[in-house]
Amino acid sequence: MGKPTGFLEYERIDAAQIPPAERIRNFQEFKKPLTLEEQSLQGARCMECGVPFCQAGQMIAGMASGCPLHNLVPETNDLVYRGKWKLAYERLSKTHSFPEFTSHVCPALCEAACTCGLNGDPVSTKDNEKAIIETAWEKGWVTPKIPPVRTGKKVAVVGSGPSGLAAAQELNRKGHLVTVYERRDRVGGLLRYGIPNMKLEKSLIDRRVALMEAEGVVFQTSVDVGKDVKAKDLLKEYDRVVLACGASNPRDIKVPGRDAGNIAFAVDFLTSVTKSLLDSDLKDGSFLPVKGKHVLVIGGGDTGNDCVGTAIRLGARSVTQLEMMPKPPEGRAAGNPWPEWPKVLKTDYGQEEAIAVFGKDPRIYQTTVTEFLKDEKGNVAKARIVSLEPKKDEKTGRMNMVPVEGTQKVVEAQLVLIAAGFLGSQPYVTDAFQVELDPRTNVRTEPGAYQTSVPGVFTCGDMHRGQSLVVWAITEGRKAAEAVDHDLMGY
Known part of the structure; x- marks a missing residue:
């Protein structure tokens, strides 16, 4: 599949991104795709490995390795390399319902398990997938599949x-x-x-x-x-x-002061912003005010990052993001070998934008909130936070994150978004x-x-x-x- 020597001849090239300082002016997509000719060369990097973990979709050490849909990745990569875009779409459609969604939001489990990534950069399967489906829509190949017979059920x-x-x-x-x-x-x-x-x-x-x-x-x-x-x-x-x-059903943060105003669950906040954007291009103001406020995001992950990026676009004065767990390593640890999902530091688009706007990464690791402090109107004004450290529970043997004595401090927080999972x-x-x-x-x-x-x-x-x-x-x-x-x- 692909060109046998492609991974040696061509470097990985990702879709270009509009610089953070420019893209935060609007809510439009900020990735600019390669030309089809350029994307074809990325398909050529698929190295015809004997065991394609990219399509396995199996659990290893409690984490998914490869695509759960079992997309036949080497086949589609090969068709991309050969410029057979319609065949690539037909091949992808056999296993995938909505490539246009995953090619935008999936963390690319296929790429994390790519053999080419063991000693270099993995094949850009996610961008290849995006090129396939967008070309199919553009060319009119995505047409209604109306069943010839109805069961009546x-x-x-x-x-x-x-x-x-x-x-x-x-x-x-x-x-x-x-x-x-x-x-x-x-x-x-x-x-x-x-x-x-x-x-x-x-x-x-x-x-x-x-x-x-x-x-x-x-x-x-x-x-x-x-x-x-x-x-x-x-x-x-x-x-x-x-x-x-x-x-x-969102997970809450139950600490003193939780009843203060301007504290919201992350998904409720993101929902209100998107609805306002779709209804009125944000003119109706039907979401919690952000402009000029110190925003505190509690929780990492994709939702926390989305809150960071959204708050910046809405004119936040500052954004701080708290993560309970320790900062991940820059590269794979010895106990996290390929093809396991790589538990490494990921700086997503929201954090990139925060660094560009505020000059620093918004994340504070091993930290949680112990109290919300209100202003005279009953709205949140500040948050008391504390550092955490891992400590083994002698009864259960589990490692828990526990507060470190003497590390409490107060940070500005005029809008708090809880992204602590569900x-x-x-x-x-x-x-x-x-x-x-x-x-x-x-x-x-x-x-x-x-x-x-x-x-x-x-x-x-x-x-x-x-x-x-x-x-x-x-x-x-x-x-x-x-x-x-x-x-x-x-x-």
Whole structure:
């Protein structure tokens, strides 16, 4: 696959980025793709390795190695190298529902497991994938796949995030009549409102949703199943129900002063900003004020980084980001060998922008909040923080991060965004359908299965596996659709 000597002849070249000082002026995508000819040379770097870990998608040391969708990466890379873009699109479409989403937001598990990356730079599979799907849309190759025969079976999908969309797409193409219910005003779930525009422009979602509607999928927005529609009515109307509501129950920070004003969960903040951007180009001001404020982001990860980038674009006076865990190493540690996921320092776009604007990395490691201090109006004004250190619990043997005596200090914080992760699915949905939960409040199924404890009710995505990546959500949606189809048809 690819050119056998390509990895020796060509260096990795990534898509160019608009400089931070310029791109923070708007919420537009800031990566500029290579030409198709330049991208073809990147496909040539695929080294025809004997065992392509890039497409394995298996768990190693508790972490995914390679693509969970099992995209046949060497094949698509080879077709990119040879300039056979339509064949590359057709090959990619056999395993992937939405390459336009993952090629923007996926951390590229395939590249982390690339053999070429063992002693050099991995193949730019993510950019190759983006070039494939965008070329396909541009050339008109992405067309509705309308099933020639309908089964007459009706399926309701609750939630229109990546898992719900993937399940709906597959079930519709198998001939079932699919209706997707979304509680918000627009389709997309966290793709729409949890990921900022500069990372994933919403026109990409609209384009795909229009295609799915042309294929026969029905979307019902502003309908909150479990509140607006009763579970028993849905089960009566449809032959099967797929719950794909995400892990949208945020983890809180329970410290004194938490009731202060201008403290919000990160996803709620990102949602309000994106909705305002889509509704009025930010003119309605229907989000917490940021301009001129000292912003404190609690939590690392993608959501914390997105808050940093969003706050900078909205004119924050400063941005500080707290991370409980120690700073990762610059390179792989001895106990984290390839092809495991590399637990190394990652400086994402938001942190890059903070460095450019404020002159320093916004992250403070091994630190947490112990108290929020209010102003005379009851809004947050400052935060008391403390350094942490790892300490072994003698009873359980687990390492815990514990406060270090004498390290408390106070920092400015006029807006606090909590990006501390999620605790699982929201109770009102799971209670409505009376499905069993696991100890982490995810919907319980048999290992590797998608049927819940309630006959006819299936689940997938973050609601099933817990907070995870878009690529895992798509994988789960496709597998759940297969399980539902087999349950409906008996084969």
